[in-house]
Amino acid sequence: MENQQEGPERQEGGPERRGRVRRVVTAAVAGCAVLGGVSALLPWEWPGGASAPSPGAPALAAVGAGVPAALPDLAELVAERERRLRAHPEDAASWAVLGAAYVEQGRRLADPAYYPRAERALRRSLAVRPKRNTPALAGLAALANARRDFPGARRWGEAALAAQPRRWATYPLLIEACTGLGEHRAAERMLERLRELRSGPAVLARAAAVYRDSGRREDAAAALADAAAGAGTPAERAAYLERAGQLAFERGDPEVALRHFEEAVRLDPDQRAARAGQGRALAALGRTAAAVRAYRAALDGQPRPEYALELGELYEALGRPEAAREQYRLLRQRVRTAAAGGADEELVLGRFEADHGDPRAAVRRLRAEWRRQPGTDVADALGWALHRAGRSEEALWFARRATEEERGGAVRSAAHMYHRGVIERALERYGAARRHLAEALRINPEFSPLHAPLARAAREALGEPPDEDVPEMEGQ
Numbered sequence: 001m002e003n004q005q006e007g008p009e010r011q012e013g014g015p016e017r018r019g020r021v022r023r024v025v026t027a028a029v030a031g032c033a034v035l036g037g038v039s040a041l042l043p044w045e046w047p048g049g050a051s052a053p054s055p056g057a058p059a060l061a062a063v064g065a066g067v068p069a070a071l072p073d074l075a076e077l078v079a080e081r082e083r084r085l086r087a088h089p090e091d092a093a094s095w096a097v098l099g100a101a102y103v104e105q106g107r108r109l110a111d112p113a114y115y116p117r118a119e120r121a122l123r124r125s126l127a128v129r130p131k132r133n134t135p136a137l138a139g140l141a142a143l144a145n146a147r148r149d150f151p152g153a154r155r156w157g158e159a160a161l162a163a164q165p166r167r168w169a170t171y172p173l174l175i176e177a178c179t180g181l182g183e184h185r186a187a188e189r190m191l192e193r194l195r196e197l198r199s200g201p202a203v204l205a206r207a208a209a210v211y212r213d214s215g216r217r218e219d220a221a222a223a224l225a226d227a228a229a230g231a232g233t234p235a236e237r238a239a240y241l242e243r244a245g246q247l248a249f250e251r252g253d254p255e256v257a258l259r260h261f262e263e264a265v266r267l268d269p270d271q272r273a274a275r276a277g278q279g280r281a282l283a284a285l286g287r288t289a290a291a292v293r294a295y296r297a298a299l300d301g302q303p304r305p306e307y308a309l310e311l312g313e314l315y316e317a318l319g320r321p322e323a324a325r326e327q328y329r330l331l332r333q334r335v336r337t338a339a340a341g342g343a344d345e346e347l348v349l350g351r352f353e354a355d356h357g358d359p360r361a362a363v364r365r366l367r368a369e370w371r372r373q374p375g376t377d378v379a380d381a382l383g384w385a386l387h388r389a390g391r392s393e394e395a396l397w398f399a400r401r402a403t404e405e406e407r408g409g410a411v412r413s414a415a416h417m418y419h420r421g422v423i424e425r426a427l428e429r430y431g432a433a434r435r436h437l438a439e440a441l442r443i444n445p446e447f448s449p450l451h452a453p454l455a456r457a458a459r460e461a462l463g464e465p466p467d468e469d470v471p472e473m474e475g476q
Helices: 015-029 057-065 071-087 092-109 114-128 134-146 150-163 170-180 184-197 201-213 217-230 234-250 254-267 272-284 288-301 305-317 321-340 346-356 359-372 376-388 392-403 414-426 430-443 451-462
Strands: none
Touching: 057 071, 057 092, 071 092, 092 114, 092 134, 114 134, 134 150, 134 170, 150 170, 170 184, 170 201, 184 201, 201 217, 201 234, 217 234, 234 254, 234 272, 254 272, 272 288, 272 305, 288 305, 305 321, 305 346, 321 346, 346 359, 346 376, 359 376, 376 392, 376 414, 392 414, 414 430, 414 451, 430 451
16 A cells, blocks of 8 residues: 555444445346456455445445456545555455455556555455465456466466355456466366356356357357446446457457447546557558547557557558657567566567567567467467568467467467468468468458558469469478
8 A cells, every 4th residue: 555645444334334335236246257357356255354335335346246447436446445454454355355456457557566566465365364365366366367477377266266166256367367378178168167157247258258269259249249238337338348349350340340449438438448449440441540549548548568569560551660669669668667567568579579679589588478378379479470580480380379270279360360371471381371361361351550461462472373273281
């Protein structure tokens, strides 16, 4: 609790009022599951735990259910828990709630400075209550996911599950961790268990993410539509609409994506991921001036390094190299800031280095990332970095891993297919290159303002296949 003013504890009312608040908040939580990694850290899980706070009650309901909270409500919850803990420093439940709220603030604001605060709060909760403290264990799993430490998230999530096996809110944490580790079948098994224990909008949203990663885009879109329709708050509905916009953009429908993003921003002006999505969709539609404004709005409230990379590449496509370099400088600065907060941004930095910096440095970074957490996105980025560093033969193994379903690459990504096609072209595997470049442009013909034109040029340079194409060797 930093930079706080001391003050009297807020009076929380008598038993009758506390009972009413409990019933209201519990009703708000019912049917929800985790989205974005924060577990159900409800203070009334322990006998004698802290009662629900009045000013932060909406955010407590959201954070407790693992769904997005409005930023003003989240700030109220943090302030209330900090005040309570000054008067009751041995309240393990409130330490766990505070840690979870810090994690969510760090995510929403893209500010890794919240993560050390979250870790201190969650570890203090464990120190006060070392046994069967499932909320603190789950909170540490959520924190690890936020930092992109997926092995750590799995360890903490498994510890939480061992302490309380039927606690439904632990499963989404493990699903996120397994996805980051490339363990998609394990994620699917955990989703099945989650759906046995719970239902509701956020469970649907989590299911949509698993469906998307397994190539089931229509199922993912339907689940997100149902999640948005059933969301309990504007901030929650905006988060699901932002996910729906991402999915629409990935499948090459920027107009539908833009509608989802615009509605998300209308519902929650602090939904900066949706503003970045607007930039992506507007660029695909050729509305580049508006795209630049949308990206800048996103970066103003959530300066994520991947947004800086996307805006920098848009500037490059527009022939504005100085503006692009400024965004790349911001990217490097944000990666350093993230590292200071214990967050891992090696993936985005590796992608940047491969295309705009030192490909050999990208290989070193991404190879270390692959050893630690071999997910699909890391496979794609490492394969591309190897190709850019002149090692296309080795690169092809990783490109296949990122694009072939039997190897874990079921996501239908235009960028992944583009990378594979270019690598195959460099290896003179022209038939395979032609197929995969064409597939990239079928999936999303405007997947990147910088790389989509290069994909079209590479496909055109390969020409049409001969009338009787010679079959390629197996495995090519």
